[in-house]
Structures are given as C-alpha cells and as structure tokens.
Amino acid sequence: MTMPAASVLTFVRAALLVLLLALPTLAPSADLPGGASRPSMAFGALGLLPGDSVYRLPVALTDQDGRNFHLADRRGSLQLVSMFYTSCPYVCPLIIDTLKKTQHALTADEAARLQVLLVSFDPERDTATRLKEVFGQRKIDGASWTLARTDTQSVRKLAAVLGVQYRKLANREINHSTAIVLLNTDGRIIARTDKLGDVDADFVAALRKAIAATGD
Amino acid sequence: MERVRRMLCVLTLFAGTAAAADYVAVPGGTFSSVLPADDKAADVVVEPFRLRSVPVTNAEFLAFVASHPEWRRDRVASVFAETRFLSQWQAADQLGNDALADQPVTQVSWFAAQAFCENEGARLPTWNEWEFAAAADATRADARGDPAWREAILLWYSQPSGKALAPVGGEANLYGVRDLHGLVWEWVDDFNALLVASDSRDQGDPDRLQFCGAGALNLRDRDNYAVLMRIAMLSSLKAADTTANLGFRCAKSIE
Numbered sequence: 001m002t003m004p005a006a007s008v009l010t011f012v013r014a015a016l017l018v019l020l021l022a023l024p025t026l027a028p029s030a031d032l033p034g035g036a037s038r039p040s041m042a043f044g045a046l047g048l049l050p051g052d053s054v055y056r057l058p059v060a061l062t063d064q065d066g067r068n069f070h071l072a073d074r075r076g077s078l079q080l081v082s083m084f085y086t087s088c089p090y091v092c093p094l095i096i097d098t099l100k101k102t103q104h105a106l107t108a109d110e111a112a113r114l115q116v117l118l119v120s121f122d123p124e125r126d127t128a129t130r131l132k133e134v135f136g137q138r139k140i141d142g143a144s145w146t147l148a149r150t151d152t153q154s155v156r157k158l159a160a161v162l163g164v165q166y167r168k169l170a171n172r173e174i175n176h177s178t179a180i181v182l183l184n185t186d187g188r189i190i191a192r193t194d195k196l197g198d199v200d201a202d203f204v205a206a207l208r209k210a211i212a213a214t215g216d
Numbered sequence: 217m218e219r220v221r222r223m224l225c226v227l228t229l230f231a232g233t234a235a236a237a238d239y240v241a242v243p244g245g246t247f248s249s250v251l252p253a254d255d256k257a258a259d260v261v262v263e264p265f266r267l268r269s270v271p272v273t274n275a276e277f278l279a280f281v282a283s284h285p286e287w288r289r290d291r292v293a294s295v296f297a298e299t300r301f302l303s304q305w306q307a308a309d310q311l312g313n314d315a316l317a318d319q320p321v322t323q324v325s326w327f328a329a330q331a332f333c334e335n336e337g338a339r340l341p342t343w344n345e346w347e348f349a350a351a352a353d354a355t356r357a358d359a360r361g362d363p364a365w366r367e368a369i370l371l372w373y374s375q376p377s378g379k380a381l382a383p384v385g386g387e388a389n390l391y392g393v394r395d396l397h398g399l400v401w402e403w404v405d406d407f408n409a410l411l412v413a414s415d416s417r418d419q420g421d422p423d424r425l426q427f428c429g430a431g432a433l434n435l436r437d438r439d440n441y442a443v444l445m446r447i448a449m450l451s452s453l454k455a456a457d458t459t460a461n462l463g464f465r466c467a468k469s470i471e
Contacts, residue, residue: 051294160455167409170253
C-alpha cells in the first residue's frame with residue numbers, strides 16, 4: 001500500500017489532505033469477502049488469444065442437452081453468434097430463419113466449416129429443455145447449431161461484447177437489437193449484420209472469404 | 217490494528233467529510249422512470265439497495281489496478297477497454313498531476329467498472345436505481361418536477377468540460393448520495409438496455425426490423441432534458457468505450 005501513497009505525496013495539492021482521504025480506500029474494507037475476488041474477466045488459461053477476442057470474456061454456458069461449456073471452447077472454428085429468446089413472438093423466429101438462409105447460401109462443404117451459436121436473453125425461462133424443444137419446432141440442424149443459456153450477469157456482458165442492446169419489459173417481453181456476428185477461429189468479430197428476413201449478401205461474402213481463409 | 221489506527225485518524229480529522237468509500241441505503245419504491253416499465257406508461261419498482269455515496273476515485277481505482285494488474289492500461293485486453301483507458305494517468309501504475317487521488321476516475325470502460333465493483337462484492341447500479349437516487353435533492357425524494365432543480369442540472373451540462381474535475385464529495389442528497397449531478401457521467405449496469413437508437417425510424421421496414429416487441433424506447437417526461445441527455449449519452453456507448461467525463465459508482469442489493 002505504500003506505492004500509491006508515495007505517489008500522492010508528489011501532488012501539488014495539499015498532500016496531507018489527499019493522503020488521509022485516500023487511506024481508508026486503500027485499506028481492505030471490512031465487508032469484503034476475505035479478499036477473495038471473483039474470477040477476473042481478462043485472463044484465464046487462454047494463452048495467445050488476441051486482445052480483441054470475445055473469448056476473453058469468461059462465459060459459462062449450458063446447451064440444449066444440458067452440457068456445460070465455456071464460450072472460449074468455441075475457439076478453433078468459425079462461429080455465427082446471435083442472441084434470442086424462445087418466447088419471443090416475432091423477431092427471434094426471423095433470426096433463426098435468417099441464420100438458416102445464411103447457411104443455405106453456402107455450399108455444403110462451406111457450411112460444414114461453420115457453427116451456429118444462439119444464446120438466450122432469458123435464462124429464467126429458457127431452460128435446456130425449452131431450448132431443446134426449439135430444435136424440433138424449428139427443424140434446426142443439430143450437428144451445426146447450439147442453443148445455450150447462461151446466468152443473468154453473463155447475458156449482460158455477452159451482449160455488451162457483441163454490441164447487442166436489450167431490455168426486459170414488465171410483461172417479460174424483451175426489446176432487443178439484432179446482430180448476427182461472425183467470429184473467426186480466435187473469437188475476433190470479423191463481420192456482422194443486422195439484416196433480418198433475407199440473406200445479407202455482403203455478410204455471406206465475408207463468410208465465404210473467412211471460410212476460404214481458414215482453409216484445411 | 218494499523219487499519220483501525222488509520223481509520224480513527226481519518227475519523228478524527230475529517231469527521232463529516234464524505235470521501236470515504238461508504239455505501240448508503242436508498243429506500244426504493246414505485247417510481248415514474250423516464251423509461252416506462254412496459255414501454256408505455258407503467259411505473260417501475262425499485263427494490264431497496266445501497267449505493268456508494270460518491271463516485272469511485274482515481275486513488276481507489278489505482279489500488280484496484282495494483283491488485284488486479286490485468287486491468288493496467290498497458291495490459292488490458294482491447295475487447296474490454298479502448299486505447300484511451302486511464303490515459304489521464306501519468307503511468308499505468310501512477311496517477312500524476314492530471315489525475316488527483318480524490319478526483320473521480322474517468323476514462324474507464326464498462327467492463328473495467330464492472331470488474332472494480334465485483335471486486336468489492338458489489339455491482340454497477342441499474343439505470344432505474346441510478347435514476348431513482350438521482351431524482352432526489354437535499355430535501356425531496358423526487359425533485360424532478362421542480363423547474364429550478366432541472367435548471368441547475370442543465371447548467372452543469374452547459375459548462376465546458378475542459379477544466380479539471382472537482383474532487384468527489386459534493387452536496388449530499390436526501391439519501392446521503394453525492395455527486396450524482398454536476399461532476400461526471402456514470403456507467404450503469406444496463407447501459408445497453410437503453411435502446412434509444414436511430415433504428416426506431418426503421419420499424420416500418422421489415423428488412424430493417426431491429427427490435428422485438430414494442431420497438432425502441434418510448435420516452436416519458438420528455439421535458440426532463442437532463443435525464444434524457446444522460447440516456448442518450450449512455451445509449452451511444454459501447455462497453456469498451458471510455459470518455460474524459462464518464463466515471464462510475466457501485467451498488468449493492470440488500471439481501
């Protein structure tokens with residue numbers, strides 16, 4: 001604790017005042033849980049990830065089969081990522097349609113190199129069981145798609161890192177912006193689209209380019 | 217023992233000053249937010265919570281960075297903070313003359329603010345919590361209808377932002393919370409819930425459909441420019457952004 005105190009002494013301002021004001025904040029606070037901070041967001045066993053990789057964010061997820069995984073586990077292949085919720089009446093079905101159309105705009109070989117990850121805004125209601133039902137209802141390809149949920153705080157952080165806005169209303173509907181994000185193999189956002197309904201040709205072009213660049 | 221001695225020293229010399237990082241109780245209640253709970257007119261319910269009485273200072277954030285070096289400006293991952301992060305500090309581990317110890321820390325990203333609060337067992341306040349606390353003046357829980365109060369806040373917004381920030385510890389409001397107005401803008405937990413975007417103009421175009429349900433925000437109390445400016449500012453930010461006038465304070469739920 002001497003280092004910050006030493007630096008404040010150099011201030012032009014009344015050094016004593018500044019020092020005394022700073023001290024109680026530098027001392028450990030009595031109501032902290034024994035100094036045991038929560039896991040840091042920035043580091044882990046992630047090694048050489050680029051600084052702008054969304055995989056820097058630790059997000060614990062559960063998929064439609066109840067399997068636990070971490071966002072960073074998706075590293076190594078191209079990912080289409082978006083957010084949705086199953087009780088969404090209007091836009092979210094469109095998100096699923098758009099993702100399907102985008103996949104279908106690719107050749108089978110190209111599509112095989114791409115995974116789709118949809119994370120729920122609504123972990124309270126979107127249980128793994130509920131997510132699983134969507135596969136049947138919407139005839140979703142189980143080989144390339146993952147529907148997942150996480151905790152409320154991680155939803156906020158994931159949305160922040162993907163640049164998605166959302167807001168829960170009193171009637172439990174959720175207003176949200178739409179983004180389909182393309183992550184490269186290291187989790188960097190390399191393309192995004194907010195176009196729904198039809199395929200975004202520019203986005204598909206970016207997708208093709210990324211698939212070609214990833215190679216075998 | 218050392219800590220007790222320090223605390224006594226501070227208490228003796230500075231009884232009554234508000235610079236200690238303490239949390240004060242905010243009662244909560246039914247509240248008419250500028251952002252209605254149903255996007256039409258419904259009031260929001262704010263549960264009782266505790267709020268830091270003053271914004272987080274440079275000295276406090278420096279102590280956090282010292283114990284969590286992954287948040288040093290020369291080590292932080294760019295996904296969590298842009299290049300201006302803590303750029304007013306003299307060095308990654310030193311404040312210098314442009315960042316005094318008791319000034320509010322600014323140039324901090326939402327992710328960095330989150331990490332600081334989590335480290336002290338807290339979180340960022342929600343927009344509605346912040347708005348509830350900030351509606352009070354020194355004597356009234358909700359001063360927002362008072363033209364003089366609004367005028368005073370707008371006066372701050374009209375000041376040029378070039379001059380140095382004052383130290384934390386302005387006048388206390390009804391709950392003992394200080395500096396909600398007149399010092400810095402502040403991050404809130406759900407800054408990315410404030411969907412005031414140009415996108416609302418696209419609602420009629422199905423190719424550009426942006427929002428589930430009711431669309432973009434329906435703002436109530438459109439005369440409250442001070443609050444609306446704050447929402448507009450927060451909604452324009454990305455979570456890694458930092459600005460010279462944007463700081464934060466933490467909140468705690470009451471279990």
